[in-house]
Amino acid sequence: MKLIFVLLFIFALFDVSSAQLENNWNVLRIVHTEELKFYKQKSDYFVEQKVLDSALIFLNGENKRLKFLKRYVEYFDNLLHIGRFATRTYQYSDGIKVLSKSLRSYPACLKEVPDSIRTKVKSYASVVYDVFSDLYRLSYAHDASLDQSLKFLDLRRDIYGINHRFTAHAYVSLGIVYKNNKKYKDALNCYNTALRIYEGLSKKERGFKKYPLINLGKLYYELGDYNSALKYFNQALDVSIKVDGIKSALVASNYTNIGNVYLRIKLYDLALESYAKALKLRKNKYGEKHPFIAFLYNEIGDLHRKQQEPGKAIKYYQKALVSNTKNFHDTINIYALPQNIDDIYRNKYLFTTLVAKASLLLQLDSRKNNLEQAYKTYQLADRLVDQMRKSLLRKSDELLLTSTVASMYEKALQVCWRLSKYKKDDQVNISDEGKTQVPNENPFTKKYNPYWVKAFYFAEKGKSSVLRKLATDASAKIQSNIPEAVLEQERRLNGAILYYQRQLDRFQLKKQLTHRDSVQKQRFEDQRFELRRKYDQLLRDLEEKYPDYYDLKHSSYIASVADVQRRLDAKTALIEYVITEKQLFSFVITQNDFQVYEQTIDRKKLKKEITRWLNNIQGGSDDAYLPRGYRFFKQFIQPLQAHLKDKKHLLIIPDALLSRLPFEAIITQNNVPEGKPESYPYLIRKWGVTLYPSASLALMQHQRLGAKYTQDFLGLAPVFEKKPSQQGAFRTKLNALPFTKKEVETIHQLFQKQQKTSKVVTGEQVTERMVKNLMGRYKFIHFATHGFLEDKTPALAFYPDQTIDSLRPQNNDGALSLEEIFNLKFKADMVVLSSCQGGAGKNVRGEGILAITRGFVYLGTPHIIYTLWSVNDKDAAELMIRFYNNMSQGKSYREALRLAKLSMLESAQTAWPKWWAGFTMMSKLK
Known part of the structure; x- marks a missing residue:
């Protein structure tokens, strides 16, 4: 009876609460409507007054009220306004943060939208993704830009079908992103698809073909096919003049592009004529302060440099600096430099200017003053690159930037070398090195030539920049006391992204996709997109919630x-x-x-x-x-x-x-x-x-998750006497490694004799899943297996495990890739990669070889043994057994390996370098 009364009382409360909630909702709706008016007035005012930071804050506040009121058409229209405003005002990073958070709610919003306006909301949302892609592109995050551009195209095809000008626009945008990612074949396909769509439309809409035409010209220009580039630029120019008139922005762009072609084929007068036309149009529209003006001044500077007119050239580079900087105005003093790199419109153009100017200062003459000014210019370029890296979240974008800036560090080093030739009393004072993050030198280095010290700094900046930043990031997460649950969430998201990426890679092996394949491929792409969005947002959230993490992450260590x-x-x-x-x-x-x-x-x-x-x-x-x-x-x-x-x-x-x-x-x-x-x-x-x-990596004090070992030795030898059943591009190349079983078992016995814990797994039991689960427990991990390159990506070969965990999808296909190693929890003091080509990988300029060893360096493994080439498993076994035997006698890792190799020299049968010299050790300094 009491229970009945209690239930009746609760229901009565519920009724009252429901009524109160309805009343509260009406009050909140009125409040948010009034607040919306306030934020709208403020955002309009700050936009008009060009107070950019405040304008973006009030635009974002306005959008939060629209979302609460469920005015979704206005919500996405306003998001589009925010994105375009951030682009127009060069607030790329802030724009990315706002759009990233706001687009989280897109799937949920779509469920609440009435059918009558669903298409309109999707249309606005699609353009928001396009603007989002542009913001990433302008931040040099080309891989992240690609995700948003693919989403833009998917929505446009879904809304309008294939033969529509809006869909064609999306193909052009995607082509631009593919070109920026150096995926030229994909870019060409996108431009040709767009061109085909436009040419099938009405006469009025056919004029939009100017967009694929100009971008086809840019693509062929980048590929060095200047005749084709000029053909498409001229076609685009004709269409642009007919459709938009002689004063349009696209006409100016075409004149610029035509000038670039003439410059490359050394028709300098025609190039200068085209640049002059473009510059006149651009100045009429934008004035003197604009990145497009800076770009043109850079090109005109290049023209004069190629005509052996360095005096004229450097004046144009100085003008480019002024046009690309908000509060820098000195066009007279060719040595003057802007001091505030936060005051820049377009980083990419500034970097081009600085490198060209420094190079030209050396060309003017090699007097000490010009060398010193070139040195200072490279210093500023170095600071700018560090600034550009801060906005990049993905390794692929980092690598692209690294390959672009690598030559700058080489040139800066050369300038330092030339300056070092001057007498010490004649050298420029470089005591303000803090600006370029050079650590304070101890008294021992004061006796050395200061430009040797600086040359070493630039040598280090030009090596493994991405790996150094990744290792710093991994260490910063631990030092900042980010909860293990959050780090585990990051690993899960990254593992799932890798899984879907591998599934998508498999479609590349097929010559033709069935309907079922196409549906599955689209589903995988949607999953990957959503996971990447969550992963990128998680990283941004970490930077906001843990300020120490942000500071540590961006204080990349350079060894002095x-x-x-x-x-x-x-x-x-x-x-x-x-x-x-x-x-x-x-x-x-x-x-x-x-x-x-x-x-x-x-x-x-x-x-x-x-x-x-x-x-x-x-x-x-x-x-x-x-x-x-x-x-x-x-x-x-x-x-x-x-x-x-x-x-x-x-x-x-x-x-x-x-x-x-x-x-x-x-x-x-x-x-x-x-x-x-x-x-x-x-x-x-x-x-x-x-x-x-x-x-810097050798000296880096790497913070590691609980680097305490519960076991000593783990030996893994798949042997491959039985071929893996799962199909894959690499499977047929896996030869049996019969001596690897003896190798790990003999080493296992050495550890047992010393009464140390040891485990050996051989044959089909060595699955990828098992390896991932076991690796975190052992001090020494010994891989006696194949290493290989799959589509230029290094991996270690094991047996596949086809069991898929739907809650935590992973690649357990038998290929433990470099990217998967980055994602492991790892504690080992030493990793040995026996038999395989651990040093093989793609060579990226400024970064080095992207070998499997990078993953273990990232994880903070102090000692890594790998092979420079494929070593016969019998000889590898012999050398490794000697190595571990030397270790068991108390020798250090590096001395044990050297003695093992020297013992191979005692016999004529094993003294030839092929049998021993391929084994190499990476070892951090204590």
Whole structure:
């Protein structure tokens, strides 16, 4: 009875609450409507007064009220206004944040929208995605831009079908994004599709074909097909004049593009004529301060430089600086530079200007003052690149930026080298290095030439920038005390993205897609889009909720000479190489010494020599191997020998070109008798060698999640006596590795003898899922398996596990890729990649080889052993067993590996470098 009364009382309360809620809703609706008027008035006022930050804040406030009132057409229309306002006012980062948060609600909004306005809402939303894509593109985040552009096209096709001008517009936008991502074939398909759609429309709408025409011209221009580019630019110009008139923005753009073609084919008068027409139109529309004006001044500067008129050229570069900067006005003093890089309209154009100006200052003459000004200009360009990196969330966008700016660091290094030739009293004061994040030097480095120190800084900035930032980010997440649950959420999202990306990659292998394939592919693309959106938003949320994380993430560490000296032991020297097109720079650092050496070289010839020497090693050719090996010694080691006399170990930071060079197999004497490899004077007889991608990474104090090991050794050997059943591009290439089973079992016995915990898994039990689950527990992890490149992506081969967890989809197809390794929880002190090509991967300029080892460097693994080439499993097993045996006797990791290799030299059967020199160790400094 009491229960009945209680229930009746609750229902009565519910009725009262419902009535109150309805009344509250009406009150809130009135309040939000009045607030909407207020925010609208404020946003209009600040837009008119050009108070940009405040305008964006009130526009966003206005939109929140529209959403609450469920006025969805106005909501997405206003979002579009916000996006375009952010684009127009160069507030790209702020615009991205607003649109990213607001578009979260798009699926939920669509469910609440009445059928009568659903199409209108979707139409507005589609354009918001297009503007979102533009904001990412202007921030140099081309991969993120691609996601939004694909969504734009999907919505346009869904709303209008294929043969509609709005759909054609979407194909043009997508083509632009594909071109920016260097996916030229996809871009060409998009432009041709758009052109075909436009030409099938009414006569009035056919004029829109000006858009694919101009972009086809840009595509062929970038590909170096200048005749085709000029053809399309002229066609686009004719259509633009007919449709829009002679004064339109697109006409100005076409004149600019035509001028660019004439410049490349050295028709300078015609180029200048086209630029003059474009400049007149642009100035009439925008005035002197605008990025389009800066772009034109850059091009005119390039024209005068190619005409050997450096005086004229540098004046135009100075004008470009002024046009691209809000509060910088000095066009007279060619040495003047803007100081506030937050005051820039378009970063990309500024970077182009700074690099061109610095280069031209050196061309004017090589007097000390011009060198100093070039140095300061490169300093500013360096700060700008750091600023540009802050807005990038994805590795692919980071890599694209790195390859673009790599040559700048080489040129800056060359300027420092030339300045170092002046007497110390004549050198410019560089005490304000804090502006470029150079750590304070200790008293030991004060005796060194300051430009050598600065040259080392630029050498480091030009190496593994993306990997260094990723490692800093991973460490920052732990130092900032971000909860493990949040980090696990990040890993899950990233793992799911990788899963759907792998599924989409499989469609690329098919020549033709069935209807079922197309439906499934679209579903996977939608899933990936949503997951990427959530992942990017999670990263932004972390930066907002954890200020310490933001600060740590963007304080990327660059090792100084003093830092290196403090960490080196008395018997170790660090050698860093940088190879430009015509110079080899060698930096040698010991506890108490620092020196820089420069040699004239031909990079292309050196690359061929290294390839031939590697072929000599693989083919067993003594006659060519010995003299080449000695030439490498004279080039890379002999000039530094005075600093290496009492050293036992060399930590080498190679240029990407030298990453595949087995330094320990270099020959240290000339005229060596052939035929007795066991007596050859290999470099390893004098020094042990370890490598690392950069000195900064080697020194970085990497914060790691609970780096305590519950087990000692894990040995994994799939063996592959039975071929994996799952189909894939790489499966038929997996040869059996019968000796790997003996390898891991023998090492297992060594650990057992020492009463240490050890586990070995062999054969079909070594699945990818099992590997992911076990790896976090062990101090030493030994992979005796194949390494391979699948579509230029490095991976380790295991048996597939076809069990799919729908709540946490992962790639368990037997290929543990580099991207998946980035996503692991990992604690190991040492990883060994035996038999496989752990050093193979795509070479990205400024970043180095994108090998599987990058994943373990990112995870903070202090010691990594890998192979430069495929090693016979029998010989790999022999060397690895000796290595672990030496370790069991108390030898350090690097000494144990060196002694194992030296023991191979004692026998004529195993002394040839093919059998031992491929094994290489990466090792961080303690």
